[in-house]
Amino acid sequence: MEIVGTIQELREKLRQARRDIERTKPQSTVGFMPTLGYMHEGHLSLIRKAREENDIVVISIFVNPLQFGQNEDFDKYPRDPERDARLAAEAGADFVFVPSVAEMYPSPTKTTVVVRDLTDVLCGASRPGHFEGVATVVTKLFNIVQPDRAYFGMKDAQQVAVIERFVADLNMPVRIVRCETLREPDGLAMSSRNVYLSEEERRQALVLSQSLRNVERWVAEEGMTIEGLHRRIRETIESAPLARIDYVDIRTYPDMEPVLSLDEWNGGKPILVALAVKFGQTRLIDNRLFFA
Amino acid sequence: MEIVGTIQELREKLRQARRDIERTKPQSTVGFMPTLGYMHEGHLSLIRKAREENDIVVISIFVNPLQFGQNEDFDKYPRDPERDARLAAEAGADFVFVPSVAEMYPSPTKTTVVVRDLTDVLCGASRPGHFEGVATVVTKLFNIVQPDRAYFGMKDAQQVAVIERFVADLNMPVRIVRCETLREPDGLAMSSRNVYLSEEERRQALVLSQSLRNVERWVAEEGMTIEGLHRRIRETIESAPLARIDYVDIRTYPDMEPVLSLDEWNGGKPILVALAVKFGQTRLIDNRLFFA
Numbered sequence: 001m002e003i004v005g006t007i008q009e010l011r012e013k014l015r016q017a018r019r020d021i022e023r024t025k026p027q028s029t030v031g032f033m034p035t036l037g038y039m040h041e042g043h044l045s046l047i048r049k050a051r052e053e054n055d056i057v058v059i060s061i062f063v064n065p066l067q068f069g070q071n072e073d074f075d076k077y078p079r080d081p082e083r084d085a086r087l088a089a090e091a092g093a094d095f096v097f098v099p100s101v102a103e104m105y106p107s108p109t110k111t112t113v114v115v116r117d118l119t120d121v122l123c124g125a126s127r128p129g130h131f132e133g134v135a136t137v138v139t140k141l142f143n144i145v146q147p148d149r150a151y152f153g154m155k156d157a158q159q160v161a162v163i164e165r166f167v168a169d170l171n172m173p174v175r176i177v178r179c180e181t182l183r184e185p186d187g188l189a190m191s192s193r194n195v196y197l198s199e200e201e202r203r204q205a206l207v208l209s210q211s212l213r214n215v216e217r218w219v220a221e222e223g224m225t226i227e228g229l230h231r232r233i234r235e236t237i238e239s240a241p242l243a244r245i246d247y248v249d250i251r252t253y254p255d256m257e258p259v260l261s262l263d264e265w266n267g268g269k270p271i272l273v274a275l276a277v278k279f280g281q282t283r284l285i286d287n288r289l290f291f292a
Numbered sequence: 293m294e295i296v297g298t299i300q301e302l303r304e305k306l307r308q309a310r311r312d313i314e315r316t317k318p319q320s321t322v323g324f325m326p327t328l329g330y331m332h333e334g335h336l337s338l339i340r341k342a343r344e345e346n347d348i349v350v351i352s353i354f355v356n357p358l359q360f361g362q363n364e365d366f367d368k369y370p371r372d373p374e375r376d377a378r379l380a381a382e383a384g385a386d387f388v389f390v391p392s393v394a395e396m397y398p399s400p401t402k403t404t405v406v407v408r409d410l411t412d413v414l415c416g417a418s419r420p421g422h423f424e425g426v427a428t429v430v431t432k433l434f435n436i437v438q439p440d441r442a443y444f445g446m447k448d449a450q451q452v453a454v455i456e457r458f459v460a461d462l463n464m465p466v467r468i469v470r471c472e473t474l475r476e477p478d479g480l481a482m483s484s485r486n487v488y489l490s491e492e493e494r495r496q497a498l499v500l501s502q503s504l505r506n507v508e509r510w511v512a513e514e515g516m517t518i519e520g521l522h523r524r525i526r527e528t529i530e531s532a533p534l535a536r537i538d539y540v541d542i543r544t545y546p547d548m549e550p551v552l553s554l555d556e557w558n559g560g561k562p563i564l565v566a567l568a569v570k571f572g573q574t575r576l577i578d579n580r581l582f583f584a
Contacts, residue, residue, distance in 0.1 A: 007463060110409055111427075111461035116402045135403075136462070143463040169403035170428070171299060171435040 001089035003096045007144050010097050014056065014145065017094065021055045029054045032147030032174075034138060037061035038078040038192040042182035044091040046151040049179060051092030058145050059088050060097040062104060066112075067133030073281075078195055097145070104140065112136045113170075115162050118256050122158050122274050123285065126246050131162050138163055142174055150174050155181040155189050157272055157287045161254035181286075183209065189286045201279040204240035208275050208286040211236035215273055215288060219265060226250065226262050237277055246276035246283060253289055265290075293381035295388045299436050302389050306348065306437065309386065313347045321346045324439030324466075326430060329353035330370040330484040334474035336383040338443040341471060343384030350437050351380050352389040354396060358404075359425030365573075370487055389437070396432065404428045405462075407454050410548050414450050414566050415577065418538050423454050430455055434466055442466050447473040447481050449564055449579045453546035473578075475501065481578045493571040496532035500567050500578040503528035507565055507580060511557060518542065518554050529569055538568035538575060545581055557582075 004010045014030065021028035031050030035043050043059075050057045061084050068074035085096045112132050118124070119131035142150065152160045164176050182190045187209035188202070197205060211233045218224060218232045233248050250259045253272040265271060270292040276285045296302045306322065313320035323342030327335050335351075342349045353376050360366035377388045404424050410416070411423035434442065444452045456468050474482045479501035480494070489497060503525045510516060510524045525540050542551045545564040557563060566579040 011465075109461045111405060111407045111458040113462075114404050114406050116404075118402060140461075140463045143465060146465065166403040169401045169432075170405075171432045173303075173435060173438065 001085070001093055001096060003085055003098060005098055005100065006103055007099065010058075010095065010144060013095060014058070017056050025055075028056060029148040030056045030058060030145065031149045031151065032058045032060075032141070032145045033151045034060045034062070034141050036063050036077060036192065037084045038080055038195075039084050039087050040182075040190045040192060040194075042153050042155065042190040044087060045182055046153060046179050047088055047091035047093050049177070050149065050151050053149060053177075056095070057093045058095045058097060058147065059093045060099070060141055060145070061085075062097075062099055062137070062141075064104070064133060064137040065101060066105075066109070066136055067130050069127055069129060072127070073193075078192055097141075104137070109136065113139045113166055115166050115169075118158070118162050118165055118254070121251065121256050121258075122247060122249055123276060124158065126276060131159070134159055135162060135166050139166070139170075139172075142167075142172055147174055149177050151177045151179055153179050153181060154289065155191065155286065157253065157274060157289060158256070161256060164254055187213070189284075191284065193282055193284065196282040197279060201242055201282065204242050205277075205279055205284055207237045207240040207243060208277055208284060211275070212273060212286060212288040215290070219262065224262060226259060226265075229262070233273070233275070237275070240279075242279050244278045246278060247274070249274050253292065293377070293385055293388060295377055295390060297390055297392065298395055299391065302350075302387065302436060305387060306350070309348050317347075320348060321440040322348045322350060322437065323441045323443065324350045324352075324433070324437045325443045326352045326354070326433050328355050328369060328484065329376045330372055330487075331376050331379050332474075332482045332484060332486075334445050334447065334482040336379060337474055338445060338471050339380060339383035339385050341469070342441065342443050345469075346441060348387070349385045350387045350389060350439065351385045352391070352433055352437070353377075354389075354391055354429070354433075356396070356425060356429040357393060358397075358401070358428055359422050361419055361421060364419070365485075370484055389433075396429070401428065405431045405458055407458050407461075410450070410454050410457055410546070413543065413548050413550075414539060414541055415568060416450065418568060423451070426451055427454060427458050431458070431462075431464075434459075434464055439466055441469050443469045443471055445471050445473060446581065447483065447577065447579070449545065449566060449581060450548070453548060456546055479505070481576075483576065485574055485576065488574040489571060493534055493574065496534045497569075497571055497576055499529045499532040499535060500569055500576060503567070504565060504578060504580040507582070511554065516554060518551060518557075521554070525565070525567070529567070532571075534571050536570045538570060539566070541566050545584065 018028045031054030033046045063077050065074055088096050113135035115135055124131050218229055237243050251272050253270040271290045274287040310320045323346030325338045355369050357366055380388050405427035407427055416423050529535050543564050545562040562584040563582045568577045
């Protein structure tokens, strides 16, 4: 495994690596996973999947300032690049790209990739500009790495929908691979931000996955409505005294149209139940996708 | 020369063409010129340059609805794809990509590439949304063709600045090659829209190139100011009774900062003098770049 800090060096090394492989087979493939780092088992499962499916595996570790709001946790986002690199190597990465902010943004970018509609709801509504920052940096990374496949965890389901959409709209030559959310044994979705939680917050945060696990059962109840379903989820989350709900939302996936009645529940479209809840300063998200 | 209508077919043919070339040399290069079509000698000079510098030459002919305003000439933009294909072949193109609107936009795009600042002035001010449409379609075409070099005429100097900027900002792996404006023997900049001009309009349209030719002489005049230079250009254009000025502007290039005094003229930065003038329904542009 090699750690690479500059775009030019990464491009040269990838060109060489592809050339080496193509000496013995007609085509090489590159699998890519971009991350903010501070990796957990969820990230590692993506790297392992990329390893299985590709000749060359690249990951990037970059805390992208463009996707953080003014009052968000850019500065205190947890970082541990050395541990990350070791874990990435163990999981099968060939190249770990760790650019500086100056390498990625040598001057303030005048260009952004803007995805309409999909980004106005859920985390896009709570975090204005967030998905513009994500779409822009992922586009940059795709252009730098030129992967054949890119791996994203469904914990960030809206992010996956946004990325799939701009990849299709802009005809980017990359296949997006959706990967399942990994969970702790008690159900909490894995997240780099979980380290912020106090012991008590960590315990109460289980209401997110608990409420998602109950959705199917609630939907099956006699006389249930979409409003009733929203209420059950909210009540479950609010049973945790430290929980402050940012949103509970039910939408078609990946179009993110609102689901206004339970008739739509069996309408043939995949449906996303998505949650964002704050515990203290820590904002957690979780979701479940039905009929996908 | 082959005419190709679909993205998938173009990608397959390019992959095959590259593979064929790489049997005898280590790397192949693709040169690309996107155009709205109705080609003139200016386009052909770009194709010839691409032919000299690359193994494979691709052009696209696509009148992109996204870059035309509501009241602009999308429907009546001149089209002649058969003549274009013949001329492109003679000039050395290997592939002419002629996609339908449905092929390029199978559903309305939710994604656009937005370039700030550079696009607020000159043609961007006169044509809101124009450069967002250009940046988006050029990004799509770059992702489809994956060229090593792309060729653009400096008649659209602001377009070149915008394209260079988003290519740099988004780390696109393509080199933008600036090509000089081609002119008719009497000085009129070549443009597909010139065919719209009546005989009298065509004659009067010479004031654009005439005023640009005089700029250096005027700047050298004793006591000349930036306001005086603007006035001389406007007076020259307005000497044509049919001319209606859209803008006369003097800016640094490619940053498009306003040039507020003649001291900046010799300040070491390239300076663009840019004109847009209407004759009847036909809007013509022309420019000259100094110190580039």
